[in-house]
Structures are given as structure tokens and as C-alpha cells.
Amino acid sequence: MADEKDTVHYDHATGGWGSLRGIAETALRERPTPGALKTLSRQNKPGGFMCVSCAWSKPKKPHVAEFCENGAKATLWELTTRRCTPDFFAAHTVSELRDWSDFDLEQQGRLTHPLRYDAASDRYVPCSWEDAFADIGAGLKAIDPKQSVFYASGRASLETSYLYALYARAYGHNNLPDSSNMCHxxxxxxxxxxxxxxxxxxxxxxxxxxxxxxxxxxxxxxxxxxxxxxxxxxxxxxxxxxxxxxxxxxxxxxxxxxxxxxxxxxxxxxxxxxxxxxxxxxxxxxxxxxxxxxxxxxxxxxxxxxxxxxxxxxxxxxxxxxxxxxxxxxxxxxxxxxxxxxxxxxxxxxxxxxxxxxxxxxxxxxxxxxxxxxxxxxxxxxxxxxxxxxxxxxxxxxxxxxxxxxxNVQGQRTVGISEKPELVPLDTIQRLFGFDPPRTKGHNTVESCEKILSGDVKAFVGLGGNFVRAIPEREAMEAAWSRLDLTVQIATKLNRSHLVHGKASYLLPCLGRSEQDMQASGPQKVTMEDSLSCIHGSLGTNTPASEHLLSELAIVSGMAKATLAPNPKLKWDEWTDNYDNVRDLIQATYPDEFADFNERVFTPGGFYRGNPARERIWKTESKKAHFTVPKTMTAWGSEDAEGRWRLMTIRSNDQFNTTIYGYSDRLRGIEGTRDVLLMNPEDIARTGLVAGQTVGLRSDAGDDVHREVGGLKVTPFLLPTGCIAGYYPELNPLIPLWWHDEESKTPAAKAVPVRIVA
Missing domain, CATH: 3.40.228.10 (Dimethylsulfoxide Reductase, domain 2)
Structure with a gap:
């Protein structure tokens, strides 16, 4: 195999001065508000602010600085002093903005006002919260509830997630895909x-x-x-x-x-x-x-x-x-x-x-x-x-x-965001709220996309995230998106999904987790679950980016009130006024996992909600753990063939999911660009290519649909022969919607059959 000296690479260890330099570069670019340093000092600590980046656990006894490079970048990104105001949208049409990069869109800063799309001018224009909620409610009431999709990105708190799922079921559907559908x-x-x-x-x-x-x-x-x-x-x-x-x-x-x-x-x-x-x-x-x-x-x-x-x-x-x-x-x-x-x-x-x-x-x-x-x-x-x-x-x-x-991608599933009704205590929900929740299976991410393509879905509500940019089959999906009657996006910054809109479209700006969430009963704390099943409280203290922002929970409640018929057991105003009331609901719905919820919010290291398998209680059909005979010896669903490559889509060191902080993939030795194709040097020589050559990739999935991405620079990197790599989400258009795990429908982005087009 080729030697590292023949490839792009990073000569130093992870962390160290390189990590500090990466944080400093982000700080210079974002020009964060004065409270940023105090927020970082409280990050991932008991009684403090829980990072909006990854879901790794928080220790009982934290380090002096309990944040990493990417966690710091996420906080500085949220606390930027840049503002994306109505004046920006007055100066740029939506069609123009579609040509901007992901990085440039988010560099416009925090959204400051609720906006609606105006087709006559091809621009987002400001509107009042009251008008936005009323129009969204009217649009949802005009369709069959099962023709709508309520997506969640995995960042919203347990409190917001619980009410979002309740809203969907009170409205009449289980179409609750989330970002977990795309990864875990x-x-x-x-x-x-x-x-x-x-x-x-x-x-x-x-x-x-x-x-x-x-x-x-x-x-x-x-x-x-x-x-x-x-x-x-x-x-x-x-x-x-x-x-x-x-x-x-x-x-x-x-x-x-x-x-x-x-x-x-x-x-x-x-x-x-x-x-x-x-x-x-x-x-x-x-x-x-x-x-x-x-x-x-x-x-x-x-x-x-x-x-x-x-x-x-x-x-x-x-x-x-x-x-x-x-x-x-x-x-x-x-x-x-x-x-x-x-x-x-x-x-x-x-x-x-x-x-x-x-x-x-x-x-x-x-x-x-x-x-x-x-x-x-x-x-x-x-x-x-x-x-x-x-x-x-x-x-x-x-x-x-x-x-x-x-x-909080794991936590939102815990409190009810799931398309699978058998995973949710629907009888308890019926008893608590006096309505019969739907019992039919909803759509996951792939199924939602299929229904959008077929025209069976007419409305999409997004609780955070960048759905259109994150999914496979992007070109076909963007073309179908404009046929939706209604699209609603709850967000902190502008991204690509906001520019691919339905006939009626709303962009609703929310508070960030690091910002103070002041409601009628005072400042509110929220909670989330880490990947080790521990629940942590978070309290934002920074001044909100705009006086016009609402919390995610308040936005969900506002839409719900405008959509649903009056029900004295659905107390949206009381829940918005005091999030303790929502935690009481979570405890009532999931008593074994959330006993004494409000009393345990700021438990050092979080409180463990339990896991039967950890106690060797196996909740399987046989009541035992299952050995499984693999039906194949390879996880990729294609066959090796001359000229066919296994493409892996990857994230850079300057990125979190679809959020691009910059153009430095320091830990791989790649700077200033994301338009690269990583290849083993021996493969480059064998195929007659040269380092630095510009090539394209074409899907080789075998369904005769033309999928191609060009403008990629051949870059030598240590990979197994026959395997190539490039960045997500730029290479998503190469992944067919049907190219997914057979059991879960998770998009199979780590071994995509492609051919190189010189």
C-alpha cells in the first residue's frame, strides 16, 4: 500500500495547538457576542449550557474546559454577531441565493424576523408571528393530516420534542421522521x-x-x-x-x-x-x-x-x-x-x-x-x-x-418522535389528553421523500435541520419540493432547505440553546439525552440575537393552537409559560424512565434513564439475546466490477452534519476546498489519472437514472484499493433514494457504487 508521504495527511496529533487554532479561526470569523467566553466556561457542566453539537456524555466532574474544538465552533457559530435581517432578503431573490454555497448562506448570521415567501417578488418578506401561525394552521387544516410530514433534526430539547410529537398526533398522523432515520x-x-x-x-x-x-x-x-x-x-x-x-x-x-x-x-x-x-x-x-x-x-x-x-x-x-x-x-x-x-x-x-x-x-x-x-x-x-x-x-x-x-437525536425518540406507533405509549396519551392518537404507521425519512416525489405529501414542517440538503436523490427531491402546498422551517440560520420552498413557505427564527429563554414564569431550562442514555439540564443565559425570536417550544405551541380544535386538556399556553409543566407530562407518560424529572434536571453527570439490556433483561421475542447468522459477508449491496468504485461520503474537521464552519479539513491535510475526490495513490496510477486532475462521479447503482457530480480534484489519500471518498452533503446527489439499509431504510452513504468520469 502507498506510504503516507505520497498522500495528503496531517503530521500532528489530534487536539493540541491545532485544535486551539481551529477555535480561534472560527471566533475571528463569527465575531461572537461578549457572552461567548462565559458560555464556553459553562458548557457541558452541571447547571450550565449543554452543547448543541454531538451527543457524547457529560461527566459528573468536568474538566476546566468541558468543550472540544467542534463544540466550541458550534457555540461560536450560534453566538455570532452577524445578523440575517429582512434587509438582506430585500436585496436578494431566493433564486439568486440558490447559487450560494452552504458556507456563505450560514455566514449571513442569525435570522431575526419571521418570514414568508412572496412569489411575486421571489423574496422572503417579514410577517408577524400571529399571521404566520394563522396561515400555517389554515394550510394544515385544508389537507388530510396524513398528507403532512413533521420532521425533527435531533437538536430540539426533550420538552419541545414531546410537544411536537403530541401536536402531530393530535393533528392526526405519525409522520415524524427525524435525523436518526439518516444515520442511526x-x-x-x-x-x-x-x-x-x-x-x-x-x-x-x-x-x-x-x-x-x-x-x-x-x-x-x-x-x-x-x-x-x-x-x-x-x-x-x-x-x-x-x-x-x-x-x-x-x-x-x-x-x-x-x-x-x-x-x-x-x-x-x-x-x-x-x-x-x-x-x-x-x-x-x-x-x-x-x-x-x-x-x-x-x-x-x-x-x-x-x-x-x-x-x-x-x-x-x-x-x-x-x-x-x-x-x-x-x-x-x-x-x-x-x-x-x-x-x-x-x-x-x-x-x-x-x-x-x-x-x-x-x-x-x-x-x-x-x-x-x-x-x-x-x-x-x-x-x-x-x-x-x-x-x-x-x-x-x-x-x-x-x-x-x-x-438530542436519541432523546427525541425517547419522548415520542417516531413514525412507529408501537414504540409510543398511545394509550397513555389518549388517557392524558382526551383524544385517540392515530395507530397507523407513519413515514420515516426515505418514505417521506417517496411520498413527496409521488405527490402524496402536501405539507412539510421542519423542526430544525437542513432536510433537503441532507437527504439522498437531491436533484429529484428539489424538483418535487416546489409542488408542496406548504413548507415551514424553524431555524436559527439560513440554509439550502429554506430556498427550496413550497407554494406557501414560512421561515420561523428561533432562540438558540445558549440564549436566555424567558417565559411568563421566568427563565426556562430545557433537557436533552446523551448517547449513553443520561438526561441533562441546560440553561441559556445570553441575550437573544433578536427581540423577535421565539423559543422552539413556543413556536410549536403557536402552530398547534392555530391548527387544532379546542381541547381543554391541550394546555399549550400553560406549557409555554412554564416548561416544568411539560416535564411533568413527560414523567406522566414515561414514569419508569422520568420519575422525579423536575427534581433531577441538574443531576451532575445527568440521570440515567435505564436500559433493560444492561441488566440482562432481554425484551426480544424469545426473552433472550439473539445470535444472528449473517446472510452475506459484505455489507455493500452491489458487486465489484471493472470501473466501479465504493464511494464513502464523509464530514470534514470544519463541519457538523450539513453545517459548514469553514474550508479546513486540518486532520486530513486538506485546506481551502471541499471539491475533492480522495483516492489511493496506487488506484490513481492504475487508472491513468493524475493528482490534481478534475473529474466527476456518476452513479452506478444500475437503475438507469443519471446522477452525476463534477468538479472534483483527484487527491491522493490512504484508502483501501477500490474505495474512494468525498464530502457530504456535496456528493448526496449520487445516492439513490432506494440505496439504503434493508431493515431500517437508513441511506447507505458509506459504500455507494459510482464510476469516475474523467
Whole structure:
């Protein structure tokens, strides 16, 4: 394989002075308000402000600075002094703004006034909140409720999310897709099926006890840098970390702690991964099967020679079903197939397996590299197989731990944002509020897009996010979007989705989480759930960006009052006046998980809402954890063919989801551009291309639909042969809407079949 010196790369450790420089550059660009430093000092601390970036957990005893580079960027981005006022929209038509980049749109700053689209002038014009709510309510009342979609981005608080879901069901539908549908729905579906819980089983204390951590398909350095602190501490006490990722991500290679003076002032840094294996995109099933094959060999040998088990045979017998079938599949799978499909050598997989064999307690962590595959469920189920072999679920220091993105993406599902009625206590909702909530399944993200394309959906309400930019099949979706009767976007800054509008369109600006939310009863606190199932309170203290802003919760309540028939049990004004009342509703709806909710809001480290699988209570059909025989050895849903590449869409170091903070992907050594195509240098030479050449990519999914993105600069990077990479969301147009995980319909953005167009 090519040497790093032949590629773009970053010569330093993650963190360190580079991280501080990245924060400083964002601060200079955003010119944040004076309260920014105070907000950062309170960020992710008990009684403080909870970061709007990733969902990684918050410790009971925080560091002096409990924020990372991307968390600081998110806060500075929200507290910018830039303002996007009605004057800006008076100067620019919507058609003109569609040609602007994502970065330039958001650089206009915070939205300040409610706006409606005026077709005659092709501009957004200011309107009153009263008129906006009345018109939105009238538009929704004019259609069948099931012809509407209420999307949530994963950032809104538990309180807002609960009322948003209640509003949808009181209106008459379960069409509640959310950002989880695009990233971790495979987790929600897969873990629920095999261990009976839709979320991870680890807690923060487990990282102080584990002997090994296995990482699959996650970019910690850019997407969740605060996670590097417990990883560094684990490594220093002897924990071994094994990483499987097609891309070498600096965060899981070396880390220099910006809060450690010795590390900052010397060359000292911590090597994070003991072993880093660049698995082929879609090759995780084969890699895991290879490790399990070696474990079985060692198990048989150790039992024969020492009468000792490697496997936790008591756990397998008492708590699982399906082991014999999986064992037979492992034994029948040959090393030739494992090496071919994983792209890894047998000796490397055996070395990784030896780490697992030696560890008494192991945590398995993963990101979208595992979930965003056509056979993502098979990926996840096979990973759970490996955990179950040694009883590494339901013991301290163990667990399956997905690394989630948006700060409350897990929590909004907990309190009712779901298209699946069986996951929501509808009988309780009926009893509390005096209406019969709909019992038919709603639309997830892919299904919502399909219904928009077919014309069956006529209205779209977005609670945050940048839906049109984030989804696959962007060109067809944008063309269909203009046929919607009504589009409503609740947001803090301007983005691409606001410019792809329906016949009637409203842009409703909301408070940011860092800003003071003053209601009739005084300043309000909100809550969110981290990826380790802990609930945290957050209190904003900054002056709002505009006197015309409303909180997300107040906006939801305003729309609900304008849409729904009067119901004395739907007390939208009381709930807006005091969010304690909403937390009482959440407690009444979910009493086991939210007992004494208002009293526990600011529990240091959050309060744990519980997880049956952590207690080895398996809420599956069999009441046991399930071993699953993989039906394929590769997670990508295509076949290798001459000229066909496996494209991975990735995020940069200067980005959070569709939010682009700048053009520096420092940790990969790429500066000043996002129009790149990352390729192995050997692949570049083999195909007759040259570094720096401009090429395009064309979809090769096989449905004869022309999908193409051009203007990409060939850039040498260490990748497995046959695999290429480029940035999300720019390359989303190459992903067919139907290219998704078979079980969960999560878009399969981590192995997309494409061809290079010179």
C-alpha cells in the first residue's frame, strides 16, 4: 500500500495547538457576542449550557474546559454577531441565493424576523408571528393530516420534542421522521431486534473499567472529540483500542490533550489505537467473522489443553439463542472469503482477535460506517454476535455503544418522535389528553421523500435541520419540493432547505440553546439525552440575537393552537409559560424512565434513564439475546466490477452534519476546498489519472437514472484499493433514494457504487 508521504495527511496529533487554532479561526470569523467566553466556561457542566453539537456524555466532574474544538465552533457559530435581517432578503431573490454555497448562506448570521415567501417578488418578506401561525394552521387544516410530514433534526430539547410529537398526533398522523432515520436508525432497529433495546448499553463509568475497546467506522477526532479524553485515560491505564475504519482518522491514532500543559509544551502525545486496520468499505462483517473464527480456534485449543474457556459458555447458555447456528456459519466460512471481502490479512485479524481474547471487559463502539450500509443490520448484528460470545453486554466495563451525532437525536425518540406507533405509549396519551392518537404507521425519512416525489405529501414542517440538503436523490427531491402546498422551517440560520420552498413557505427564527429563554414564569431550562442514555439540564443565559425570536417550544405551541380544535386538556399556553409543566407530562407518560424529572434536571453527570439490556433483561421475542447468522459477508449491496468504485461520503474537521464552519479539513491535510475526490495513490496510477486532475462521479447503482457530480480534484489519500471518498452533503446527489439499509431504510452513504468520469 502507498506510504503516507505520497498522500495528503496531517503530521500532528489530534487536539493540541491545532485544535486551539481551529477555535480561534472560527471566533475571528463569527465575531461572537461578549457572552461567548462565559458560555464556553459553562458548557457541558452541571447547571450550565449543554452543547448543541454531538451527543457524547457529560461527566459528573468536568474538566476546566468541558468543550472540544467542534463544540466550541458550534457555540461560536450560534453566538455570532452577524445578523440575517429582512434587509438582506430585500436585496436578494431566493433564486439568486440558490447559487450560494452552504458556507456563505450560514455566514449571513442569525435570522431575526419571521418570514414568508412572496412569489411575486421571489423574496422572503417579514410577517408577524400571529399571521404566520394563522396561515400555517389554515394550510394544515385544508389537507388530510396524513398528507403532512413533521420532521425533527435531533437538536430540539426533550420538552419541545414531546410537544411536537403530541401536536402531530393530535393533528392526526405519525409522520415524524427525524435525523436518526439518516444515520442511526440501523441502531434503533438492529439493537431492538437482537438485544431488545434500541440504544447502546454502556455508561461513562464503563470506560474506567474496560480492558479493550473495539471501534468500527467512526471519526472521533472531528465528530466527537470530547470522547478522546476517556479514551486517553483508558489507554494510559492499559486498555487496548482496536480500530476498524477504511479511512485513517487522526483522532483514533494520536491525541495531544489541550488541557495538559506537559503535552502542549512537549512532543508528548498519546497513541490511541493499539491496532488500526483499514477494512474495505462494507467489509466489516467479514472482518468480524474472521476474528470470531480465530476465537473459536483458541477456545477449542485452550479447553483441550487447560480446560479453560475463552467463551462465556454460561452466559451463552443462559442468556442467548442461536449460538449453534452462528458457530456453524463461522466454521464453514473460509479465510479466502474473509480476506477477500474484508480487504484485511488473516494475521491482522488474528492479532485483533487476540486483544479480545485477552480482555476481560470489552466495549464495542461504532458510527455510521457500520450503520449506513445496504446490509447495515447485518453489520450490527454480527458485531453483537462478537460481544455475546464473551458475555460483553450487561456487565460493568462492557457494552455496545453507538456514537450518536446531534445533541438530542436519541432523546427525541425517547419522548415520542417516531413514525412507529408501537414504540409510543398511545394509550397513555389518549388517557392524558382526551383524544385517540392515530395507530397507523407513519413515514420515516426515505418514505417521506417517496411520498413527496409521488405527490402524496402536501405539507412539510421542519423542526430544525437542513432536510433537503441532507437527504439522498437531491436533484429529484428539489424538483418535487416546489409542488408542496406548504413548507415551514424553524431555524436559527439560513440554509439550502429554506430556498427550496413550497407554494406557501414560512421561515420561523428561533432562540438558540445558549440564549436566555424567558417565559411568563421566568427563565426556562430545557433537557436533552446523551448517547449513553443520561438526561441533562441546560440553561441559556445570553441575550437573544433578536427581540423577535421565539423559543422552539413556543413556536410549536403557536402552530398547534392555530391548527387544532379546542381541547381543554391541550394546555399549550400553560406549557409555554412554564416548561416544568411539560416535564411533568413527560414523567406522566414515561414514569419508569422520568420519575422525579423536575427534581433531577441538574443531576451532575445527568440521570440515567435505564436500559433493560444492561441488566440482562432481554425484551426480544424469545426473552433472550439473539445470535444472528449473517446472510452475506459484505455489507455493500452491489458487486465489484471493472470501473466501479465504493464511494464513502464523509464530514470534514470544519463541519457538523450539513453545517459548514469553514474550508479546513486540518486532520486530513486538506485546506481551502471541499471539491475533492480522495483516492489511493496506487488506484490513481492504475487508472491513468493524475493528482490534481478534475473529474466527476456518476452513479452506478444500475437503475438507469443519471446522477452525476463534477468538479472534483483527484487527491491522493490512504484508502483501501477500490474505495474512494468525498464530502457530504456535496456528493448526496449520487445516492439513490432506494440505496439504503434493508431493515431500517437508513441511506447507505458509506459504500455507494459510482464510476469516475474523467
Amino acid at each position: 436508525e440501523t441502531t434503533s432497529v438492529g439493537l431492538k431486534k437482537v438485544i431488545g433495546s434500541p440504544v447502546g448499553t454502556s455508561v461513562l463509568a464503563d470506560f474506567e473499567l474496560c480492558d479493550a475497546i473495539f471501534f468500527f467506522g467512526q471519526n472521533t477526532g472531528s465528530n466527537s472529540p470530547r470522547l478522546l479524553h476517556p479514551l486517553q485515560e483508558a489507554v494510559k491505564r492499559g486498555c487496548k483500542i482496536v480500530t476498524f475504519n477504511p479511512i485513517r482518522e487522526k483522532g483514533l491514532e494520536t491525541f495531544k490533550n489541550p488541557q495538559n500543559p506537559i503535552e502542549m509544551l512537549t512532543p508528548k502525545a498519546t497513541q490511541i489505537s493499539t491496532l488500526y486496520l483499514q477494512v474495505k468499505a462494507g467489509g466489516d462483517i467479514a472482518a468480524i467473522m474472521g476474528m470470531m473464527k480465530h476465537i473459536l480456534v483458541v477456545e477449542e485449543k485452550r479447553w483441550a489443553e487447560q480446560q479453560q474457556h475463552v467463551l462465556d459458555v454460561d452466559f451463552i447458555e443462559q442468556h442467548t439463542v442461536g449460538w449453534d447456528e452462528v458457530k456453524a456459519k463461522i466454521e464453514a466460512t473460509g479465510w479466502d472469503e474473509i480476506e477477500r471481502e474484508s480487504g484485511l490479512a488473516r494475521r491482522d485479524l488474528e492479532e485483533a482477535a487476540d486483544v479480545y481474547i485477552s480482555a476481560h471487559r470489552t466495549i464495542f463502539m461504532y458510527g455510521m460506517g457500520l450503520t449506513q450500509q445496504v446490509h447495515g443490520f447485518e453489520n450490527l448484528a454480527t458485531l453483537v454476535n462478537m460481544a455475546l460470545m464473551k458475555g460483553n453486554i450487561g456487565r460493568d466495563g462492557t457494552g455496545v455503544s453507538p456514537v450518536r451525532g446531534h445533541s
